[in-house]
Amino acid sequence: MKTELIEIDSQVSGRPVLAIHDFDPHADFAEFERRYIAEHGPGYVSAKVPLEDIRSIHALEDAGFRLVECQIRSSIKLRKPYDMAPFPYTFEQVTREEDLKEVLEIAGATFLHDRFSMDSSLAPGSSGKRYQAYVIKSFRSPDEAVYRLIDRASGRTVAFKTHRYVSATEVLFFLGGVHPDLKTAGLGLINEYFEFNELIRKGIKRGVTHISASNYPVFNLEISQLGFRVITTFAVLRKVYST
Secondary structure (H helix, E strand, O other): OEEEEOHHHHHHHOOOEEEEEOOOOOOOHHHHHHHHHHHHOOOEEEEEEEOOOHHHHHHHHHOOOEEEEEEEEEEEEOOOOOOOOOOOEEEEEOOOHHHOHHHHHHHOOOOOOOHHHHOOOOOOOHHHHHHHHHHHHHHHOOOEEEEEEEEOOOOOEEEEEEEEEOOOOEEEEEEEEEOHHHOOOOHHHHHHHHHHHHHHHOOOOEEEEEEEOOOHHHHHHHHHHOOOEEEEEEEEEEEEOOO
16 A cells, blocks of 8 residues: 655645555555555545455545545547537637736536536535646646637636546546636536547547436537546545644
């Protein structure tokens, strides 16, 4: 087992946030925990294990961890581009700091169905700040990208997407959000189609994403309408440490 210090989450929360990888229900977790507390003094520690791994889930619960999310990993093969000519929007990569402002405004307000929004142990508003920080990271990272969907009539940014290039033919989808005032306008699907077209143009053939099972709008969009296929499901558990 090992821990990873999650820098952005730590900065937002004001205390070290760790993720446990390669959890082993047979290992001496008490000793492992003593070591990472001594090294990092964490405020929040999470572990993600396959949902069918009941032994590991129970071992984490015995150690004081609590279930906060069921997460789904799914993938899609990108084949034919969509005809987007009828839609009055432009989809463009954000390459200038001044064009990032409207994207950050959406990122700070649009996400409601994830463990960072719903976990009562986290400070109110921390979820929005966290997502804004991850958008900035994608903007600055050479292997990641931020795109925005622009209403051509008004020039307003109405949605955004971020992803990371895993290889010459595969991406990992990160964040996607629609302006809170426009969530019933069908922009989620349009935003996805534009992103798929851009990726196909770049030679990308496959995309992978992770979503919360409680995020019904995105779950229905990706599985029912876009044709994503479920690969794996995970239980995400966390433990909060007092100061």
